[in-house]
Amino acid sequence: MMEVIGQLGDGVLMSLQPLNLALILIGVTLGLFIGAMPGLGSVNGVAILLPITFLVPPGSAIIFLAAIYYGAMYGGAISSITLGIPGASTAVATTFDGRPLAMQGKARLALVTAAIASFIGGTVANVLFTGFAPLLASVALSFGPPEIFALMLLAFATFVGLGGDDIPKTIFSICIGLVFAAVGFDEISGAPRLIFGDISGFLHGINFLVLAIGVYGIGEMLWTIDSTRGKITSTETKMSVKGAVEDAKYGMKKSWKGTTIGSFLGFFVGILPAAGATPGSLMAYGVSKLTSKTPEEFGKGHPEGVAAPEAANNSASTGSMLPMLTLGIPGSPTTAILLGGMVIWGLTPGPRLFTDQPEFVWGLIGSFYVSNFFALVVNLSFIPLFIWVLRMPFTILAAMIFVLSVVGGYAATRDMHDVWLMLGFGVGAYFLRKLDYPLAPAVLAIVLGPIAEPTLRQSLLLSSGDPSIFFTRPIAGPITVIAIVLILLPLLKVMFTKSKGNKPKDDGETLA
Amino acid sequence: MKTTKRAFMGLLGATALAASAVSSVAHAWEPTKPIDFVIMAGAGGGADQIARFIQSVAEKGKMTPRPLIPNNKGGGSGAEALIALNNARDPDHTILVTLNSFFTTPLRQPNLGIDINTFTPVAMMGVDPFVLWVHKDRNINTFEDWQAAVKEADGEWVMGGTGKGQEDSLVTTWLEQNYDLKIKYIPYKGGGAVAKDLAGQQIMSSVNNPSEAKGFFENGDVVPLVSFSDERLPLVSEVPTVKELDKDFSYYNQRAVVGAPGMSDEAAAYYQDLFKKIYDSEEWQGYMASESLSPLWMDAAAQKEYWQTQVDRHKELLEKMGE
Structure with a gap:
């Protein structure tokens, strides 16, 4: 363990060298805005900036990326909260509650909470990565197709087994999503499916x-126009340091549990190749809602x-570096480019990178800590700018949302x-x-x-x-047993309460 | 002495002039917008790594006035990529990195309406050999032991690969038919995922490119048994080829670049020149050596001939497979 701390210290010192530190500052700032632009995610950012890295040594290059x-990962939350358009795929779950908070004039609270949760998620992941990388790599190896399918089943179960929502409607919604997911080439047989005759765009x-983007950008915009007739300015929040500190305290008091769940779950899902940060953040949202004492407030x-999702997506992004470095298998599209x-x-x-290139590996891990810290600082200092966007009347914002959604799509x-x-999905x-x-x-x-x-079919072939x-x-x-219990739980609950004769009141509107 | 020096300087000057003349002639056509660099595989696999490496070499050497933009289209064993090229709106700015599914997918799915002879040959960058791998804990060290183990498993021997009709599955089927074996074949998204699941013992053996299994091999997790190449491979030089053992068989995956159908001759000449430069670069030569690719340069004409022989060969292999 002492050895690890020594190497980590060297790594942190390495990333504090002037060149590397400058690259980190430029990188996190660029990343923040790339993440905040709908349609431009970390994948595009890293791909576009890859050539620049040939100008510096490899250690500095990967630190920059x-x-x-x-x-x-920090930036994705910004447009999710302020505009309701997920800035990146990893920030979709952040719109579920971030947008409603902004509409209630609590954008600052949402942004500050997102930033701090991201920082905590990143830190937890870094510590896990530093301490247990080789061990975790063997965990990732022990996950074959049946294990991954069981995990997916669990993810679905957390969404079905949520109290308060209308279960048949939830199942309907899942089925619609699954049908859309089946469009295109079938991975196993190679045959095209559901392409509606021969529309090549579906291939x-x-x-x-x-x-x-359709559902949250366009759909949300239509909904807001419909319910407010455009007479709404989404936030009155003024920016003050004192207010932000209060928000930070309040936000963390309300959400320490979700942050913890997100940090650990995100990391774990991130280290499994094929999963990545997006499933990690969605699952963290589901589990937080499931374990919350007030699940009915979720989505509002x-x-x-x-x-929860913000802690998870940061944690998962560190996690997905693990299979890339130790197994040579990318855990996410971005790490594929790395x-x-x-x-x-x-x-x-x-498997030999840690022994053959310790300087590179520990320099990179050290830079995770430094990047995480500076990303928090940069993000917090830009919050007033993002809040300013929200002071515009919705009639102007709506046009902006529309344009950004089209660009993102x-x-x-x-x-x-x-x-x-x-656009069709939006309507x-x-x-x-x-x-x-x-x-x-x-x-x-x-x-x-x-x-x-594919994992279901691979398992059944096995x-x-x-x-x-x-x-x-x-x-x-x-995992499968837990998933099945979770799916059946609400059914049992319904039967139990029905037999007692007092059906729980269904609350109508959920934003998510 | 003086004269020789002057002559030498003059020669240098002339060469420089000639070189600049050549380069201005060679660039009669130049890309005017980013080049759509379609990859016939998903992110992270062998083909993807090669494509990104090529892109990096081009970027590093500033070889193109406009960048190559990698565009992964791995769906349907490469069908998605072939259709994208067939329907390319701007054929002069659309090129494709191919594997052997360039031959097999149009054969297996005639309704796609793809005729590879309409595609524009650009360059053959090398061929990737295949090796049979097994996990070290199986305690199998020779090809004969492996055959015995598969027979003993009686139909329960599990191998992973990148999909039915894909390169490795053709080799796997060949093994089944020529050694009277029964193998359970599990398709994966890419060669990287296969290598990982072999190291994690989710599957029992695999037919993988050396580049995909290299990390685990060097770490001692997986053991090579036999290679399906014409000569022994430098990375696994103690491993025999199947030719040495008993059967006259070899199989490679092509790593080639082709242009969209309808590409203009000028644009084709530009890309042929560009990829010759990339092929000759120190980086690419080094990459082929470290990733165990066999060098096999072909210009456009030789490539067209090669296509025909490969189509015939794959027709035969697929027929034997019962496809």
Whole structure:
């Protein structure tokens, strides 16, 4: 352990060298804005800036890219909260409660909570990474297809098993999402599915950002115009340091549990290759709601609903570095690009990287700590600017949201087809919301569907079609059982309360 | 002495002039906007790594006035990428990094309406060999032991690969048919995921490119048994080829670049020149050596011929597979 601390110290010192420190500052600031721009996520940011890194030594190059990655994780929350458009796929869950908070004039609270939760998530992940990287790599290896499917089942279960929501409508919403997730080429057989005759735009599947921007950008905008006739200025919040400190205290008091859940769950999901930060943040949201004493407040502006996914996406982004560095397998699309970078810098990611290139590895880990700290500082200092955006009347904001949504929808795949699709989803989401359908489960399903389906089929191929494979394996078994209990829990609850004759009052409107 | 020096200077000057003349001629056409660099595989796999490496070499050497923008289209065993090229709105700015699914996918899915002969050959960058790997805890050290173990498992031997009809599955099927084996084949999204699940013992053996299994091999997690190349591979030089053992068989994955159908001759000449430069670069030569790719440069004409032989070969392999 002492050895680890010594190496980490060297790593931190390395990232505090003038060149590296400058790169970290530039990286987190750039990342913050890249993350905040809808359609531009950390993937694009890292891809665009990769060539610049050939000008500096490999150690500094990856520090720069990691700083961008970090900044983007913080930045994604900003447009989710202020405009209701997820700035990046990883920040979709942040819109569920961040946007309602902003509409209630509590944008500052949401932004401050998001920043602090991100910092805590990042810190927890860094400590776990530093202390247990090799051990965790072997955990990631022990997750085969049945384990990953069991985990996906658990994620769905957390969304079904939520008290307060209308369960049939939740299930309907999940099914819609799963159908959308099935569009495009089937990974196992290679055959195209649900392409409506021969519309080539459907061949690449429905990008989940297209759905999320449609539902939350356009749908939310229509809903706000409908319910307020445009006579709303979303926030009155003034920016003062004292107020921000109070917000920070209040936000953390309300959401320490969600932050903790997000930090650990996010990291764990992040280290599994194929998952990444987006499923991690959605699952953290679901679990926080499930374990909350006031689940009915989720989706209507609960700080915990902001803190959990934000802690999780930062934690997961550090986590997804782990399979990349130790196994040579990217845990997320962004790390796939980092991996490409490492190859050209002449480094071979894989089980031997820690022993062959300790300086590089510890320099990178050290930079995680430094980047995380500066990302917090930079983010907090820009909050007044973001709040200023919200002082505009909604009639002006709506036009901005529309433009940014169209840009974001196009940028995701560079295909006009997806812009039309995005607008269609927006209108559809507006009507579904009028009918009180929860939309978050559909978003969850389109993220997790493409992971759940192939792993289910791989598992069944492994077992020659015998579903008991999900119960008999030592890791998959318990997870599957918990998932099934969670799914059945609300049913049992309903039967129990019905037999007593007092059906719980269904509260109508949920934002998520 | 003086004259030789002057002559030498003159020669240098002339060479410089000639070089500048050549480069201005060679660039009769230049990309005027970012180049859509389509990759026939998802992010993170072998093909993706190569494409990103090529992009980096081009960026590093400032070889293109406009950047190559990697665009992963791995869906449907490469069908998505082939369709994207077929429908490219701007064929002069659309190129594709291919694998052997360039041959197999149009054969297996004739309804896609893809005729690879309409595509524009650009360059063959090398071929990637295949090796049979097994986890070290199986205590299998030779190809013969492996055959015995598979037979003993009686249909329960699990191998992973990148999908039915994909390169490694053709080799796996070849093994089944030529050694009278029964193997359970699990498709994965990419070669990287296969390597990881072999190291984690989710599957029992795999047919993987050396570049994909290298990290785990060097760490001692996986053991190479036999290679499907013409010669022994430098990375695993103690491992015999299947040719040495008993059967006349070899199989490689092509790492080639092609242009969209309908690309103008000028643009094709530009890309052919560009990828020749990349191929000759120190970085690419180093990459081929470290990732165990076999060098196999081909210009456009040779590539077209190669396509025909590969289409015929894959037709035969797929037929034998019962596809």
